[in-house]
Amino acid sequence: MTKVVVGIIGAGRIGQLHAKNILLSDKYQLKAISDVYTDHLKDIDYLKAVPVITQNADDILNDPEIDAVFICSSTDTHIDFITKAAKNNKHIFCEKPISFDIEKTKETLEVIKETGVKFQVGFNRRFDTHFRKAHDVVRNGDIGTPHVIKITSRDPEAPPEEYVKRSGGLFIDMAIHDFDMIRYLSGQDVKNITVKASSLVDDRFSRNDDVDTAIITLTFADDSLGVIDNSRQAVYGYDQRIEVFGNNGMVQVENQKPTNVKVSTNAAVTEDKPMYFFLERYNEGYIAEIHDFAQSILEDKPVVAKFEDGLQAELLAKAAKLSWKENRTVELSELR
């Protein structure tokens, strides 16, 4: 195999993003796209070269020519599509979260293990050049043993109330990426989690039994500590910073800016605000993750963001929500 033949299930914003990057990659051949609605896809220029556009996902799942599927449909459909794809021996790239139901996620992990297909979860930030370098600095031992890992993760603006209602809440919808990143940087299991959270940005969160601002503290297996601070609204742009502090030093990643132009006037010295949101900030990470997935298939190597990583992040999200609700530290052992 020199190219991975793929089908994409779900052609919303993220499905279209993957479609474009797949078309630009020389490691893939994009054979088919399915969605419950397909009308909006007719006007997209770069999709004209895709042979099959269908409303039936089975056209992809049953196609013997297709090596791998990208599952980008709504979260409640993931488990079903994953199970069918795995049973049909297709490698799977699945957007996060794998599901909203941890028991089902665990059962599905067994299916994946049995069939032996590759499974990569869409934790694109692991593939970001900056974060990956920070990760490598930690793994190389350049800063010694991590003592404290800090993540700042703030969106530029609150999503609409309709989105809030269906999102599953801040912990599963937003912090899940940070849970995965902190595990990726630490390399340790999480022992317990403690959340303090508030609704300060807008009433649409409290109205829906959700929060918009949170401080999440984690204790890892070796007693080192982690802390994540989330907000649904940073008016200056997408705020995505990490810091790993160890016994021999510290590694930090600052925000990315569109340009590094600096203007000095009588009034002030000003620089660019951070990039606006995830599409700008993680643009390269989205490309790198599908490149890496193809490499894993073509060279039969392990994936970087595994099913288990998806499961663990979901467990942390669940534990976080419980900690917030019950105002106490939650031991991960309670949930496993």
Next chain:
Amino acid sequence: MTKVVVGIIGAGRIGQLHAKNILLSDKYQLKAISDVYTDHLKDIDYLKAVPVITQNADDILNDPEIDAVFICSSTDTHIDFITKAAKNNKHIFCEKPISFDIEKTKETLEVIKETGVKFQVGFNRRFDTHFRKAHDVVRNGDIGTPHVIKITSRDPEAPPEEYVKRSGGLFIDMAIHDFDMIRYLSGQDVKNITVKASSLVDDRFSRNDDVDTAIITLTFADDSLGVIDNSRQAVYGYDQRIEVFGNNGMVQVENQKPTNVKVSTNAAVTEDKPMYFFLERYNEGYIAEIHDFAQSILEDKPVVAKFEDGLQAELLAKAAKLSWKENRTVELSELR
């Protein structure tokens, strides 16, 4: 009055530092210094101009010419000296913590209120140019209402075990400055506090029922959040950063470096490490705090770091220790 006539009680490291800054200031006349040991003071050049060097603090406390005392002796002597000074109508500058016994601290507050003397506690960081500007940016409303306040506070190296034994522990010895700073930046009362802490740097802490690494989360009266991360050892130098994030923006203070020289070679681009420790980093703050204290006396203005601020910081330290010990969120109302 054009100059404040002062006596200093306690001539250890911090007492000598204040003595030097007082001698260099044109707002003070330094009349006397007392310490249980005075031999070591004889060789200090700049102290030769001080008229009275005594082993008896009462020589200062009873001197009618002396307007104000600086109490820099060991913490267990503070309450006694404060009480005598206040009763003798002397203004008081007292190093932190005011005491290790909160009930006594509260009682002493009443004495201060009755006598009406000025009382300033040695929270020198409030007078740091950088932090003060950040504080002013917040007060001016430039970033809107604070939602999250973050403080990173790490010492460059762990103190000797002898010091650890007598220190009272990380929360009262080290984090107390951060508790005051977070109150200063927030302008809000603290509702509750939650601590996760470990001993990761060195056994000397766990051996003495202490920790060296901590994540401290605070909920303020308006439900906004604060988080402090402490470590007893940052190998790259004194790490003192703050960040206030609000609904209209963010203000940050980075570390100070000895120089801003940057060297680019084939190997790397390198900059200075942060200033080594508090004497370097807060040198100007130590000068500014005594200047401000003199102004408060000479112009009869309120002090910036009040007795109540000292008490509140001690309460937070006590609550933090309790939270760590009992592994739970502690409501400040439990302690008041």
Next chain:
Amino acid sequence: MTKVVVGIIGAGRIGQLHAKNILLSDKYQLKAISDVYTDHLKDIDYLKAVPVITQNADDILNDPEIDAVFICSSTDTHIDFITKAAKNNKHIFCEKPISFDIEKTKETLEVIKETGVKFQVGFNRRFDTHFRKAHDVVRNGDIGTPHVIKITSRDPEAPPEEYVKRSGGLFIDMAIHDFDMIRYLSGQDVKNITVKASSLVDDRFSRNDDVDTAIITLTFADDSLGVIDNSRQAVYGYDQRIEVFGNNGMVQVENQKPTNVKVSTNAAVTEDKPMYFFLERYNEGYIAEIHDFAQSILEDKPVVAKFEDGLQAELLAKAAKLSWKENRTVELSELR
């Protein structure tokens, strides 16, 4: 016309770079590539979709389906290909310099004017996001009237002696980009130029009557000043900075780094070195320039880097060489 049908003449490093970017763009259809050697092109995967690969440039120049040509062959062939292409009514994108012979360049300008084809010269830096923003800040009047424009332009390592011999020298080979950039930023004609230059990096330059280090000062028509400093070897990477200083402020562009990871240890605080060389640094600029060229054709708009800009940069390179040789200020009027 919805897509520009193009042929590329010359398939060396830069020709291949344009081919790849053209294939990835939805504004172009790449019909043909010619080169005196074509064997090396057979193994390049992404060229397999190109219908015509030929050793005869006329196959491109005479093809009536082709709307535009990219001239990426050696400098001595440019004038001939430009002339033929223009007479065949093809729009032209030509790499810099247009030629080594200014008289011929001037004559060819007349041909372009007569035929009315679009002509864009390969000054890709005008399309760099960072420099373009700096340019816009200046044009918007945010820093007032420019008084001093500074460009630092240093390559990461000296080219091999074979390259030095054929390069035409530092001024036409390397500084020509800086001459164009300083004109782009200033918006003014250059009155005179003064060069001080040395051979300090390596003997291969002095052996070939060339220099490797130069300070070039320019006086613009309004008496404002410019200064360019060039070196053939910056061991820390490609050094590309600009600064425009005006009566109301200053705009600066710093180097780009691969990541913004910062590592603090006991030894030092280190950051990434600048990106290695022009392919990394100006990667986006190469894409933006062909995008812009297509827009100019499809929407019949003026190009941003015109034939006249190529001619003016060549005149400045010639004047610079003369200034160096004769150790004097050269008035541009001497050459026009």
Next chain:
Amino acid sequence: MTKVVVGIIGAGRIGQLHAKNILLSDKYQLKAISDVYTDHLKDIDYLKAVPVITQNADDILNDPEIDAVFICSSTDTHIDFITKAAKNNKHIFCEKPISFDIEKTKETLEVIKETGVKFQVGFNRRFDTHFRKAHDVVRNGDIGTPHVIKITSRDPEAPPEEYVKRSGGLFIDMAIHDFDMIRYLSGQDVKNITVKASSLVDDRFSRNDDVDTAIITLTFADDSLGVIDNSRQAVYGYDQRIEVFGNNGMVQVENQKPTNVKVSTNAAVTEDKPMYFFLERYNEGYIAEIHDFAQSILEDKPVVAKFEDGLQAELLAKAAKLSWKENRTVELSELR
């Protein structure tokens, strides 16, 4: 000798600055101050401890108790005071420039040599922490052999016309500090100098046969190059940057800011402007230079900023003016 007994001749702004720093230093005893006017000194609090305030400089020059004099009077009086002080065996600290007449400066150098007194010229920037570290990085060979040295030196606002008239012009009044700094960083003699300069900021300069904006290029003895850019008006504050680029790397010093507070809002990310002017920016350098002068006397060590350094800077200023006037490169050998 444990303290240097000094007298200060000339009590204008710079004389008063030295007086204050001398009074705060434990290496000096300030015995006398002279000025043609002394009325304004009566109200200055910190001068009340100075035993002798006189209108006659001879009271200082002839006082056998005085070890050293600080000459801070107007430039036209320097040579006379230097000569008398040297003949009376007093060490001399003299503000720059030593004189406006290079022949007289040269003659006076002979007097200094004969008498053997210490002579330090007021090039305070050599004592700036940041520049001194950059200098040491160069001397340690960390960046190899310097190829290009760049200095940006811009004042925050143009001086009044009265000052311009008496200043001697930009090269002797302002650039002289930069000439000394570039010699200090290079460690090389200057071979030739080439100036391009304009009057762009304000007519008050052209009206007085002066310029306000200049690019000054220098060739050193080893053919390495230097470039200084000066402006009389940088609206964003005092702009004082240096860069030394060598065959093994580069060292840079950026501007100093009052605080490192950064504010991010929806509108922009803003930082402090550079410190306002030389009193703020070089405050520590002024203290360090008098400290170093005392050390040289007390420990009989060579001074860091010698008479010859003053002379060479004056020669460069003279050559620069000639280059500007005659629009040509001036060889320093023409002037020596």
